[in-house]
Amino acid sequence: MLRSSNTPKGSQNNTIRIRDAVTGRTFPWGLEYNCPVHEHWNIVHTGMLIPECHQIYICTDNCLRGVIMTADEMNAAERISSVMPDETEIFDGRLEEITIRGIIDVIRKLPKRPRAVQLFPVCMHHFIGCDMRYIFDQVEKQFPEIDFMECFMDPIRQKLTTTPEQRQRYQMMKVLAKKAEPEDLSKVSIVGENLRVQDSDFTELLQQEGIRILQVQDCQSYDEYLAMGQSFLWITKSPLSRYGLEKAASLAGRKSLYLPVAVNYEEIDGQLHALVKLLCEASGRSLSESEKKLDEWIAKQRFLTEEAFRNARKIIADTPIVVDYICEPRPVGFARLLLEHHFHVVRILADQISPEEAGDLEALKEAYPDLALMSTSASDSLYERERPFVSSEAERFGSDPALVGGTSHCGFAKKKILAVGPKASFFTGSPYFVNAIEADGASGYMGIRHMLRLMCDAFLAPKNPEIVTGKGLGLPGVWNAGDKDIEKNGAVFLT
């Protein structure tokens, strides 16, 4: 274990000034640290959103265990199975055969035939050169009644090509094309989202137009999920779903719209105008009339948002704020927004900066060049909690400590820190934190106000910082609830 006497100082590879940041590969690749914050969702959680869908992973012990335990922790052991080839089978060129036979064997053993199956071959399938088309075809031939989604768990590719999340979401959207007829002009589907959308401008506008919104989180059956394909417009907010959205929607002959969680007022306005234009095209209504109404609505939203900022500023005042990318998908933009409203943001946690944030990054470089940007996965981040918090910026960059809030430790804790996100809480040790991921499902002006409310709540009521080690925030789970089901069955723990 780390030795407490060796409090790190001096060289660090995990933090830079924002003025030195670039979009994309912001920090150089090197050894990586994996911090114990697990509330963000992974491919297992996302795959579980589709009712009557089973997941099968074909992998060796170590990685396999991670996905199975993910499902077990959310009390979904019955919805995931695995095939574990041994090393001889892998080495002797039998991986294709074991993969095919294993998938077929698992499906036959299931108590009920699933409507859909997500298949996850892994890194070694690529590396060995398995004929994946052949594998998928063989399996599909055995079970023509099942919709197979060709997913992958292959993180070895994620730095250089698409990620497993992007390809899984494409597959989850692609299946909607199977039953996309007839087109329904009264419905819009929100696709590729982990969280149920709430407090969002675009859903508010759709509801005002009398349009019904479909989300996978509301689906009780696989057929209900497939029916989402009939909606005339498919929308996603998630950058991970952008890759598959247009491809899948075009397969179904549907329009699509990518509305990322913007925090810049002009970008939000642009998104809302694009939505209204699409709605007018579909309904034949006058665009100018609708845009006039929209501008009035936007003016009201801006007023309410500015008022929310003033109220939050009164509560949070000059408290140092750290923003992380788990909570805010646009951490650079959100930090800029807060700073421009006179909040005291001292650090952004993000391992890379999306090109979508290029404008906000340039603005921050200009106005706040010494703002700290910290990687959560750089090897040096292992020691971050050992360091004095706020003074570290001063020591590192030679700024005036007064500008960054003094010289005290944070979490352990002479000075109150407001952490916007679970990783911000972990690295600062602050119990005053917004425990949310993916902007809590909110977006637009309403989303900004939603986050300000969460920040005020977090500022006023501390939480146990260790809750961030739980997996898949917002999902049902046995990890915290314990063992009620088993105890009911008459079994006894020998504790």
Place this chain on the structure above:
Amino acid sequence: MKETYRVLPVWAGDVSGIAGALYEFGGMTVIHDPSGCNSTYNTHDELRWYREPSSIFISGLNMKDAVLGNDDRFISDILDTVGSLPARPEFIALCNSPVPWLNGTDFEAIAAILEHKSGIPSFYVPSNGCHDYARGAGLAWKKLLQTFAGRPETFAGGGQGEATAEQFDGGKTDDGAVSVNVLGMMTLDYAAEGSAHSLETLLRKRGFRIQSCLGLGDFADLRRIPDCTRADVSLVLSKAGLLPARYLRDKYGIPYVTGVPLADESDPVLKSLGDEKPQSDFNEKRHADGEQDSHSPVIFITEPVLGASLAAMVRRKTGRKTIVIDPLETDPSAQIPGVDASLFGEEEIEAFLARFPDADFICDPMYDSILPHENRTRRFFLPTLALSGRIYRKHFVNYFEKGMSDRLLGALASG
């Protein structure tokens, strides 16, 4: 099909075993892997990661470097990190997931280069993500012993353990106490808080002196490893401890006893540990223990050394028939005394268990889904981190605390 798991999780893998085994010894462990192994390890197989972190990193291997065999990046990334660490690690340990194994990465050579360039003892623990944690941990501890045991010059701090070479006299410490290497103590098997402390207390109370512990608690200290070669006996608490025990026996002539001492006055493990000629086969004395076949059996599906020890206690106290199943990877050269069946995989275990509808089962709760659920079946759960992870963490059992045996016997005797 032995490769398929309809509902059971797999036991923790070799990489988790390696990282967990070396956790408390002040080294740096690097997993050559894109992402998954470390995430699995620190999320599900490691309880210390939030409060007491250790220097464990992944390489973040990408497809291009794997295909082109770019070992230079791996080496330079490790050296860069070592250079930026706040303190010099005592050693560098390497392990890996399947792809670096498949492309034939020469880890022994990489470890030699690292040692040459950094001056830090470096070693590779053979792994590929295809094996279980017991094998990984056993290999890691064996490498630790090969690097530091009997070699105080290798360790920057030298031999500063409780019982140094000068204090020994004819194999005994100067106070006459039998000195013990505790082997196979790890959170994956013994996750209950205070387990290491309870064991230390138990051994001290019974007059033993702990020389070293592989690898949890106050005695899991690298400074104790150089002199562990002078201990009188090793105590093997788990399958993972068997490999280092055999190494110390074969190289330094230190005998070992396999079994878990259960804080019970009549416990044979502690008795055997203090014998002039310690024996490892106490679990095999079934007939002498008076086993009766008239009752339904008590079936243990647990870590095998633990299961065999608990079964021996049940036989001794109740005379009931026991069956101990070893669900971990089998090593024909290292059988655990007291194990009745080595069964691997969900299908094989499920088929075997179906033959015992009237049994009492003692196992991790995860096995509940494949146990026979007849009216006569009774289930008693001992969660283990290595299988059910942290899900049942509030029910982890401290086996070295007084009262554990009584709880188990009381449960078996009830209705």
